[in-house]
Amino acid sequence: MAHQPWVEKYRPRSIGEVAHQEEVVQTLQHALSSGNLPHLLFYGPPGTGKTTSALAIVRQLFGPELCKARVLELNASDERGIGVVRDKIKNFAANSVGQGVAGYPCPPFKVIILDEADSMTGDAQNALRRTMETYSRVTRFVFICNYVSRIIEPLASRCAKFRFKPLQGDVINERINHICAGAAGGGCRHILDVSGSVPPSAAQGLLAAARSPQFARVQAAVTDLIADGYPAQEILLQLQAALLQDAGAADSAKGKILVRLSEADKSLVDGSDEFLQLLGAASYAQRVLAGQA
Amino acid sequence: MLYVDKYRPKALEQFQLHSDVADNLRKLVVNGDCPHTLFYGPPGAGKKTLILALLREIYGPGVEKLKVECKPWKIKLPSSSIDLEFTTISSAYHVEMNPSDVGNRDRYVVQEIIKEMAKSRPIGTDGQRSFKVLVLNEVDQLSKEAQHSLRRTMEKYSAACRLVLCGNNVSKVIDPVRSRCLCIRVAAPSLAQVEEQVQAVAAHERLTLPVPLAKRLAAASERNLRRALLSLEACKVAQYPFAEDQEVAAPDWELYIREIAADVMLEQTPKRLFLARGKLYELLTNCIPPEVVLRRLAVELMRKLDDELRHSTAEDAAMYEHRLQEGQKAIFHLEAFLARFMSNYKQYIISLGA
Numbered sequence: 001m002a003h004q005p006w007v008e009k010y011r012p013r014s015i016g017e018v019a020h021q022e023e024v025v026q027t028l029q030h031a032l033s034s035g036n037l038p039h040l041l042f043y044g045p046p047g048t049g050k051t052t053s054a055l056a057i058v059r060q061l062f063g064p065e066l067c068k069a070r071v072l073e074l075n076a077s078d079e080r081g082i083g084v085v086r087d088k089i090k091n092f093a094a095n096s097v098g099q100g101v102a103g104y105p106c107p108p109f110k111v112i113i114l115d116e117a118d119s120m121t122g123d124a125q126n127a128l129r130r131t132m133e134t135y136s137r138v139t140r141f142v143f144i145c146n147y148v149s150r151i152i153e154p155l156a157s158r159c160a161k162f163r164f165k166p167l168q169g170d171v172i173n174e175r176i177n178h179i180c181a182g183a184a185g186g187g188c189r190h191i192l193d194v195s196g197s198v199p200p201s202a203a204q205g206l207l208a209a210a211r212s213p214q215f216a217r218v219q220a221a222v223t224d225l226i227a228d229g230y231p232a233q234e235i236l237l238q239l240q241a242a243l244l245q246d247a248g249a250a251d252s253a254k255g256k257i258l259v260r261l262s263e264a265d266k267s268l269v270d271g272s273d274e275f276l277q278l279l280g281a282a283s284y285a286q287r288v289l290a291g292q293a
Numbered sequence: 294m295l296y297v298d299k300y301r302p303k304a305l306e307q308f309q310l311h312s313d314v315a316d317n318l319r320k321l322v323v324n325g326d327c328p329h330t331l332f333y334g335p336p337g338a339g340k341k342t343l344i345l346a347l348l349r350e351i352y353g354p355g356v357e358k359l360k361v362e363c364k365p366w367k368i369k370l371p372s373s374s375i376d377l378e379f380t381t382i383s384s385a386y387h388v389e390m391n392p393s394d395v396g397n398r399d400r401y402v403v404q405e406i407i408k409e410m411a412k413s414r415p416i417g418t419d420g421q422r423s424f425k426v427l428v429l430n431e432v433d434q435l436s437k438e439a440q441h442s443l444r445r446t447m448e449k450y451s452a453a454c455r456l457v458l459c460g461n462n463v464s465k466v467i468d469p470v471r472s473r474c475l476c477i478r479v480a481a482p483s484l485a486q487v488e489e490q491v492q493a494v495a496a497h498e499r500l501t502l503p504v505p506l507a508k509r510l511a512a513a514s515e516r517n518l519r520r521a522l523l524s525l526e527a528c529k530v531a532q533y534p535f536a537e538d539q540e541v542a543a544p545d546w547e548l549y550i551r552e553i554a555a556d557v558m559l560e561q562t563p564k565r566l567f568l569a570r571g572k573l574y575e576l577l578t579n580c581i582p583p584e585v586v587l588r589r590l591a592v593e594l595m596r597k598l599d600d601e602l603r604h605s606t607a608e609d610a611a612m613y614e615h616r617l618q619e620g621q622k623a624i625f626h627l628e629a630f631l632a633r634f635m636s637n638y639k640q641y642i643i644s645l646g647a
Contacts, residue, residue, distance in 0.1 A: 007328075007473075008451050046469040051448070075445035076438075077408055083372050116469075119441040146469065215600040219607075227481040227516045229334030231463040267615040268464045273584045276591065280611025283604045292604075 010178075015056045018049045020171040024162045028053065032060055035107045039132060039141045041156060043148040044164030050144045051115055053164075057142075058111050063104040070097065075115035085127040093135040110139050117143040118150035125152045132158055198230045203238030207246065210286040218286055222279045232274035236261050236281070249289060256293070257285045297522045300494050303357075305346045310482050310490070310518070311339055318347050321475075327351060327424075329447055329456045331432070331471060333463040334479035337517030340459050343479060344428060347457070351426070352386040359384055368405045375401055387426040393434035403435070403442040411450035426455050432470075433460035440467045447473050481516035491521050500529065503537040513541045546581050547589060553631075554593035561635035566628065573627050583623030587614050587630060594634060605637050 012018050015028050024042075031037050037057075042050040058071045072092045074080055089112060100106025114120070132141055132155070143159060145151055202225060209221040225235055240261055243254055264281040268274065287293040302308050308315040321327060327347075332340040348356045363380040375398065382389040388410060392402040410427060432440075447456055447470070458474060460466060482490065488511040495502035502525075510528070514521035524541050532539055543551075553572050556565060576586050591610035595603045609630060617626035 008448065046472040051445075076441035077404055077443070077446040077449075079370055079404055081370075081372075083370075115445055116441055119438060213600075215595075215603040215607075219595065219603075227335050229338060229478045229480045231333070233464045264611070267611065267618075270615060271465055271618045272611075272615045273588055274462055274464060276584075276588055276607075276611045276614045279591075280608045283607040287604050 011052055012049070012056055014060055015053060018053050018056065019175050020167050021049055021053070021164055024053065024164065027160075027162070028057060032057065032105070035105045037061070037107070037109070037111075037140050039136070039143075039159040041143045041145075041148070041151065041159035041161045042164060043145050043151075043161070045166050046146060048164035048166060050164050054113050054115070054142045054144055058113070061105055061107060061111070063101055063106075066101050066104070066106060070110045071113065072110070073113045073115065076119045080114075080120050080124055082121070082123045082127050085124045085131070089128070090131050093131055093139040095138075097138055108138070111142060112139060113142045113144070115144045116146075118145035118147050122152060125155055129154050129158075198234040198238050200238060200242065202228075202230060203235060203242045206235070206239060206282060207242050207285075210282055211248075211289055212286075213290065215283065215286065218282045219279065222275065222282055226275045226278065232278050233265060233268050235278060236265050236268075239281075239285075243285075253288045256288050257281075260284045295523070296494050296498070296526050297519050300497065300522070301342050301345075303346060303349060305343075305350050308339075308343075308346070309493075310486055311343065311479060314343060314477060314479065315346065318343065318477075319350060322347070322351050325351075327426075327455055329451070329458070329474045331458040331460070331463070331466065331474035331476045332479055333433075333460050333466075333476065335481045335517070336461060337514070337519035337521075338479045338481040339518065340479045343477075344457055344459060348387055348426060348428075352384075356384045356386050366406055368401050370401075377402065377406075379406065387428060389428040389430065391430040392439065393431050393436075397436060399435055399439040400442055403439045403446070407443075408446050408450075411446055411454040413453070424453055424455050426457055428457045428459065430459050431461075432458040433462040433465035437467060440470050444469050444473070482518055484511045484516060487511040487514055487516060487518055487521050490518060491525055494522060494525065501534065503535055505537050506535055506539055506541075509541050513543065546576060546579065549576060550586065550589045551593050554590060554596075557631055557635055558594070558597065558638065561639040566632055566635065569631055570624070570628055573624060573631075577623060583617055583627060584614055586623075587617065587627060590627075590630070599641075602637060602641055606634060609633050609637075 015025055015032065018025055040054070042053060044050060055073075058067055062070045072089070074084075074089070078084070092110065092112060095110065097108050097110055100108075117125075128141075132139075141159070143151060143155065148156065148161070148163075206218075206221045206225065209217040212218075226232070240258060243249065243257060243261075246254070249257075260281050264277045267277050284293065305315040305319050330347075332344060334340055345356075359382055361380065361382050363378060366377045366379055368375045368377060377395055377398065379395060379402065380390070392399045392407070395402055407427065407429075429435075435443075443456075456474075458466070458470075463471065463476070488507050491507050491510050492502060495507075506528070510521050510524050513524060527542055528535065528539060531542070549572065553569050556572075557569055559565070573586065577583060587610060591606060595606055598606065613626045613630040613633070616629075617623055620626060
C-alpha cells in the first residue's frame with residue numbers, strides 16, 4: 001500500500017476525525033455510544049465526507065474483521081436494478097446475525113450501505129420499502145446521495161437525514177496542513193496548486209466584448225475561450241459574478257441576462273455544445289446591454 | 294509515417310507547447326505516485342500526447358510496446374447476459390479503451406470490465422510500480438449511469454489502479470467524477486504557436502515553407518495542431534515546391550456545409566428547404582455528428598450577415614442544438630434551424646425594403 005493516493009491514505013478511520021460536520025458527527029457519536037442506529041440518509045455535495053462517515057461508523061461498530069460479514073456495500077459500480085434489490089439485498093437483510101467480537105460494540109444488526117443511491121431507479125427504490133421495514137430488527141440501511149430529491153419520499157421518511165455542508169476554505173486549509181505535516185515536509189504544494197478554475201479576466205473580457213457594438217468581438221471572445229479549453233459552465237459562473245458586480249448595467253438588464261445564463265447552464269447539463277450555448281448567451285447579453293431586448 | 298505521429302513529443306522534457314503542464318506532470322510523478330487525472334481541452338490541443346508522455350515518465354519506454362486486442366466479453370447480469378465486442382490497446386503497464394464505443398450499454402463496460410481490470414493487481418511489475426493505469430478516452434461521451442458507476446470504483450481500487458480520463462467537453466463529466474480527479478486543462482495552441490510548429494516540422498523535413506502559406510495553414514486549422522500538420526502534408530502532396538498562394542484544402546464535409554449555407558441564403562422557399570434536407574441527410578449518413586453540423590452551419594451563416602441577424606442566428610442555434618440533444622431524431626432540429634433562419638432572413642430583407 002505504499003502508493004496509496006492521499007485521498008485514500010488520509011481518509012478518516014473514525015467518525016470523530018471527519019472534518020467540519022460537527023452536528024452530524026455529534027449525533028452519530030451519540031448513536032454509536034448507545035449502540036443503536038436508525039436508518040440513515042446522508043446527502044450533500046461531492047467531497048464532503050458522506051462515504052467516509054458511513055465507512056467509519058461501520059468500522060467503529062464492528063471492527064475491521066466483522067465488517068466483512070456484517071456490512072454489504074453496494075454502489076453505482078454494482079448492478080442495482082430491481083432484480084438485485086429483490087435477491088441480493090433481501091437475502092442479506094434476511095440473514096440472522098452471528099456472534100460479535102470483543103472490543104467493539106457489535107450491536108445485533110447488519111448494515112447495508114447504498115452509496116450513490118440517487119442513481120438507483122425509482123422501481124428499485126420502491127422495492128426496498130417493505131424490505132426496510134420487515135427486517136429492521138436485524139438490518140439497518142445507510143443511503144448516500146448528492147441530491148436528496150432523487151430519493152423517493154417513502155424511503156427518505158424512514159431514515160434519519162443528515163446534510164453534509166460544503167467545506168469552507170479555512171477548514172480545507174487546516175486539513176491540508178495536517179496532511180502536509182504527516183507527509184514529511186512540503187512538496188505537496190505544487191500538486192494542490194493545480195486547479196481548474198477560469199481566471200476572472202476571461203469572463204471580464206467576454207463581458208467587455210458584449211458591451212461593444214460588434215457581434216464579431218463576442219464571437220471571437222467565445223471562440224478563444226472554448227479553444228483555451230475552459231469549461232463553459234465555469235465561464236457562465238464567472239460571467240454571473242462579473243455581471244452582478246457590474247455598476248454600469250441596469251438591474252432589469254441584469255435580471256434578463258441572468259435568466260438566460262441559467263438556461264444556458266441547464267442546456268450544458270443536458271449535454272449541449274459548449275460553443276453554441278456560450279455564444280447564444282453572450283449574444284443575448286449583448287442585445288440586452290444595447291437596449292435591444 | 295504521418296508528420297503528426299513522427300513529430301509527436303515522446304517524453305515530457307521534449308514538450309515545446311504546454312511545457313508548463315509537462316513540468317507539473319513531471320513533478321507530480323517524481324515520487325512514483327500519481328492521482329487520478331482528467332485531461333480536457335479542444336481536439337488537437339495535445340491531450341493524448343501528454344497522456345502518452347506521462348505514462349512513459351511513470352513506466353519508462355516499455356509502455357510503447359502496444360498490442361491491440363478486440364475480444365468478445367460476456368457479461369452476466371442477474372436476469373440476463375450480454376455479449377459485447379470491445380477493443381482495448383494495452384501494454385504491460387496500462388490499458389487504453391474507449392468505453393463510449395459500445396453506445397448505451399457503456400454502463401456494463403464500466404461496471405464489469407473496468408471494475409474487473411481495476412481489481413486485479415498488476416503482474417510482472419519488476420518491483421517498479423504497484424499500480425497500473427487505465428486510460429479512458431472520450432469520457433464526456435459516457436452516459437450518466439456509466440459515469441456514476443465509475444465513482445466508487447475510482448476510490449475502492451485506487452491502490453492498484455489509477456484512471457486517466459480524457460475528453461473534450463468537461464461540462465458533460467459529472468461533478469463527483471471531476472472532484473475525484475486532478476483536472477488538467479490542455480488549451481489549444483495559439484495561432485502563432487501553430488505557425489511556429491508547422492514551420493519547425495517543415496524545417497525538419499527540409500521543406501521551404503513560405504510565411505504566408507504557413508499563416509494560412511495556421512488560420513485554417515482553427516488552433517488545431519493536428520489539423521494544421523495534416524494540411525501541411527496534404528499541401529505537400531498537392532504541390533511542391535510550395536507556392537505562396539497555394540490553396541489550403543478544407544475537409545469535404547466543411548465545403549458541403551458551406552454549400553448548404555450559400556443555398557439557403559440564395560432563396561428562402563420550401564423547395565430550397567427540401568433540397569437542404571437532402572444535403573443534411575447526406576452529411577448525417579456519412580457520420581458527421583449532428584451537433585458538429587449545426588455548429589459549423591451557424592458559423593458559416595453568420596459569416597455573411599448583418600449583426601442583427603447574427604444575434605438571432607446565434608441564439609436560435611443555441612436553442613435548436615439543445616433540443617437536438619434532448620430529442621431523438623437530429624434531422625428535425627437541423628431542418629427547423631434552417632427553416633427558422635430562412636424566415637428570419639426573409640423578414641429582415643423585406644423590412645429593409647420597406
